[in-house]
Amino acid sequence: MKIIVSGGTGAIGQTLIPALLQSGYEVHVIGRNEEKVRTIFSNTVQATTWNRLNTLNPDEFTAIINLAGEDITAHRWNTRVKKQLLSSRLKPTNQLIEWGITAKNKKPHLYNASAIGIYGLQKKQAQDNTLFTETSESIDFPKTSFASQLVSQWEEAAKKGFAMGMPVTLMRFGVVLKRGKGMLKKLQTPTQYGMGAVIGTGEQPLAWIDSTDLVHAILFLLAHPEITGPINLVAPECVSQKKFIKTLAQVLKKPIFLRLPAWSIRILLGQMGEELLLSGQTVTSQRLAEYQFKFKYPTLLAALTKEFGG
Numbered sequence: 001m002k003i004i005v006s007g008g009t010g011a012i013g014q015t016l017i018p019a020l021l022q023s024g025y026e027v028h029v030i031g032r033n034e035e036k037v038r039t040i041f042s043n044t045v046q047a048t049t050w051n052r053l054n055t056l057n058p059d060e061f062t063a064i065i066n067l068a069g070e071d072i073t074a075h076r077w078n079t080r081v082k083k084q085l086l087s088s089r090l091k092p093t094n095q096l097i098e099w100g101i102t103a104k105n106k107k108p109h110l111y112n113a114s115a116i117g118i119y120g121l122q123k124k125q126a127q128d129n130t131l132f133t134e135t136s137e138s139i140d141f142p143k144t145s146f147a148s149q150l151v152s153q154w155e156e157a158a159k160k161g162f163a164m165g166m167p168v169t170l171m172r173f174g175v176v177l178k179r180g181k182g183m184l185k186k187l188q189t190p191t192q193y194g195m196g197a198v199i200g201t202g203e204q205p206l207a208w209i210d211s212t213d214l215v216h217a218i219l220f221l222l223a224h225p226e227i228t229g230p231i232n233l234v235a236p237e238c239v240s241q242k243k244f245i246k247t248l249a250q251v252l253k254k255p256i257f258l259r260l261p262a263w264s265i266r267i268l269l270g271q272m273g274e275e276l277l278l279s280g281q282t283v284t285s286q287r288l289a290e291y292q293f294k295f296k297y298p299t300l301l302a303a304l305t306k307e308f309g310g
Helices: 011-022 034-041 050-055 079-100 146-163 182-192 211-223 241-252 262-276 286-290 300-307
Strands: 002-006 026-031 046-049 061-066 109-115 168-173 175-177 197-199 208-210 229-233 258-260
Touching (some): 011 211, 050 079, 079 109, 079 146, 168 211, 175 182, 175 300, 241 300
Parallel strands (some): 002 061, 109 168, 168 229
């Protein structure tokens, strides 16, 4: 089966695509730079630029996995950065849908990246009876959180595909754990040097998923195309920021004795720090559980031990 992956040169794509190939899928990576795709994946995938997407026949493809979008943590947020973060998600999504709906027969299934930020902001972990599931309404109403606005608009763009006859699955990612990438890349060095810190109160929730389980979950969704709509891709164990950094320090065999006060985060990072570091979401994946998906790394300790070879 043929699959299109956009945003395939990012951290998730570089982990996912080898697994897709190993599972027997033929992968076409859509991106801005064919050379970059070939450098990363050699001749194992087909590389196509966005301006050549229409040369491909959508009837030949079973699925589209859309991971395109600039890193939300790469730059301190301002008006220009926010516009670019939104544009880098909406433009590829719209283009993929416009292409996919031209299929004369069965339209390809759109698996669109999303994020748990859609649920709004929590300053501390919620109790079990107030966990966010796929049917939960956002607590950010009217929407004042940029992260929530960003994800909501991204999902609305993807839903247009559904209205035009495409099956659409909205993959709401938690924080993805992979050594040397993303959040772990930012935390590993300071923690290894004994400079890891509890941020603010440390009570803010952190819903995460190990990269291996994320890949397996996406493969699971591909094997079960009847699963459409939103699905939370998070591990069963949601933790506080304090527990996260203490568990990381435990795995790295380092102490934790520092605390970064909330005011310092607000001064350094502004709204981005407020939303991404001082807040979180207490999320569970009810739908994965209902479909009996099995996590290989359901606990944070197991995931971090795997990532750091403990």
